[in-house]
Amino acid sequence: MTTAPPTPALHPDDLLGWGRGWVAVSKPPGVSVHNDPGRDLCSITARYVAHRGSLARSLGYDPGFGFHPPHRLDKETSGVVLLACSATALQWISRQFMEKRVAKRYTALVHGRLALPPDVQWGDWTWPLSKAAGGRKHPSGKGEKVPCRTRYGILRHTSRYTLIECEPVTGRKHQIRRHARMAGHAVVGDARYGTPQSIRHLKSMAFNRLALHALTITLVPPGTDRPVTLGSRRLPGDIIRMLDADADIARIIG
Template identity: 50%
Template structure:
């Protein structure tokens, strides 16, 4: 287990640096923190290296005094996949965790993702006009040959809009309106435009090409915004990441 004290960068934003991995801190307050999780880092279940572990060590070392010092643990208020980068909300005490959990249960939290998908996906581009994906999905994860999943399928909704195109790819913004496992990735696959770099739902041929010819070795999915109400606040706050991850941006810009 890695228990070394993380370093802190703070120009212009606070960044936790642990084991060579940089975790930007988007915002923090008493008992909570919003991190911009890098691709490939687990949120939990990887002691000493996962997001919750790294943040807890930094908090207890006094690197993030606004969060508090005497916290029993750090818990994620929600989850994103290991291979997905982006915004994650963390809580440092049971009361704060429950406060956020109630909002997620009431579907009062809004999450937006940036997805780089295969092909020329055309659709609405304005924030006031979104297109729907409504395929029903099983609660459990599925695979490339049957992305809807086997067994009981439940209603499922994702809305999306187009932001940019390159020769072979499209950048879209997605908002999942329900919470099925791998929802955006499965809906993109069902639409015929799988997420770039998706080892579970994409093709092995495209994965090999991206790695060999484009040096692209990540999932093209990034959680870029989260809107939620903070403790003691009457209105919601929107937290955003620092922008499109470099690997995704570079692939989009060089694919001409």
């Protein structure tokens, strides 16, 4: 008999900011933003808010409207997501995404030693990508491709991995993951663009997620006139443990 996985739930630390009609939430890996009723991020946020009267009143939460995402985050990716609980806030935030006035920053753990010249802080991946997502053999995708740009900076090296900070300047599906694969440094835990051998090795170490985390989003919140940065500067604990474990192995071998 197969046991159903536990229903995801939010914790107080998962709320990264809120205002009238909107909330910023830290999404765990493996949870869809929407289209999985009862288990997606919109559903679990609604359950959390419904049991906290003061928060619901601050948001102006209407159970009849619920929560709606003005943007997306891959199911496998963790990190900050904005949700709207009013039509006004949904339209306000969606317009900023459409007009490309929102800045997003991610951290990713990638395979190998990715490097930049000593006097260069940020590098650029500029390979064109198709609209549809590619795969391991053809990460750029098939059909018409358009120029895409991902900025990246180096945060830390271990013996086998590089921790990077990256900003998708353009917005193609799986852009960071596809560009990393094309650079020869696939994101750790990426079953779509990485190698089967690497996935098997990671599973043997009990690491069963994509090591890509949406760190911050910068935008002008609804009803205000100044941009703010929402999110957390902390890496997920499982990614930190993977980094530290690899550093420990390097010290032992060295």
